Amino acid sequence: MSDKPIIWTISGSDCSAGAGIAADLRTGHSFGVEVCTISTANTTQNSKQFYAVNATDIAILEEQAQALLEDKFPRVIKIGLIANDKQAKWLYNLLKDLKARHDILVVYDPVGQASVGGVMSTANQAFSTGFYPYIDIITPNLSEAQNITGETDTTKQAKAFKQLGISTVIIKGGHSDDDSCTDICYHATDNIGDNGEHVYCLSSDKINTRYSHGGGCSFASAVAACLAQGYLVRDAITLAKAFINQGLHANLGKMEHYGAFEQTQFPTNPAMFPRVVDNIQQRFSQLPAFKPLNLSPNQSLGIYPVIGSIEWLEKLLPLNFNIIQLRLKDKSQATIEAEIKRAVELAKDYPNTRLFINDYWQLAITHGAYGVHIGQEDLLDTDLAAINRAGLRLGISTHGCYEFLLAQQLQPSYLAVGAIFPTKTKDMTGQIQGVQTLTHLLSLKADIPVVAIGGISIERAPSVWQTGVDSIAVVTAITEASDYVEASKVLQGITGVGE
Ligand SMILES: Cc1ncc(COP(=O)(O)OP(=O)(O)O)c(N)n1
């Protein structure tokens, strides 16, 4: 049996194979998941016209579901066409039962009308909403959101969906007349990975092509596949958007014919990824780039010790590191200020070691540190303009492609990616990237050094360094080593920097 994650698609079959189950299968395979199908209808359509929906009997839907439950249990269910009220009721019962007993995510792409015209579902909207409380993510376009909620304003539409119990609402802007295509994302709760309310837009230039039949189904199944692969919701949505851009771009300029959306491979081309617009990006979008790390050509940062006291700083400064971070936790304000001041003084004797201060950006400015390191959750409370004006370098933590793209737009001096492995230094539950995602993020990087952090031991460091990352940040690999000097030398030997 395959060890790939399984998703189900409960959707209609399109005989022209552009949309519905055919699109879901191709998309799922592009993202490395197994896709099982429960076919709600045999639809008759082509690129010019929609002819007929032949809805599947409830008994057959139930047979398919029971067969799959026996040995193809899903991590995520993607729902598309629900052809009538009977099917909506059957779906309500299925989801109610499954969600009561299992941790399954449900993504729903409402399908009411065919793009070529023609009603696909006779399900009464008020009745269909019965199964909405079991949906985690809904992906309507603007007009679908309007038809379902009766609201024209996207914030009100999102609120209406949230009131029905859906935690994440993505209103797709692909059908708008603008030059850009902006999807608005509302994360309403923290039950699927993100913390609290988070509203953001993913925006891309419009791609000129009519090969988009099945694009909506493909977006939702890409989100489902990414969730099944363990990505956070915001990363799943970002990857799905890049996948759609990539597929549209494959048929750029083809305007004569309404063609099938082309499912290509897992997206790695940075040009296909959207711009992230949220309140952090809006607040700081006008800032000039932060100063670079003044490395000479071909010089790498190498090992980056992150340490929690002046004592550790005194021990490590003589060991020839290009960069060190003072990360003070659980200390009084007076101690913190005294230690930052002292750290900056000590570092003056080691001009090749760049001293970064974690979190305390005002004190870093006041005492003239080389740079500051800021976590994503602290970005909104940090005056990045003040850091920029003061000429301090800036490092930003990122966890996944959404945060990576967002932070990269701020043009910091370096980006950190974590946690690469589970770590006992900090709770990073749900945010473990692995070497594969690190490699993927490196393919999206602009000309900004990338630091890997989290659970990197001497044994794991070679596989991380082989990704081509510019630096490896470590806490316990040095501070808990039986011989920190020896551990530092071994780590430096792995990177070939500072030996
Ligand atoms: C190089 C590097 N990367 C990530 C972090 C984590 O910073 P942050 O998100 O601010 O979390 P805390 O360090 O405050 O726990 C870091 N310090 N250094």
Ligand SMILES: Cc1nc(C(=O)O)sc1CCOP(=O)(O)O
């Ligand atoms: C401080 C920190 N930040 C992380 C992030 O992913 O942002 S992981 C991490 C802990 C790093 O410690 P160790 O090397 O002992 O695993």
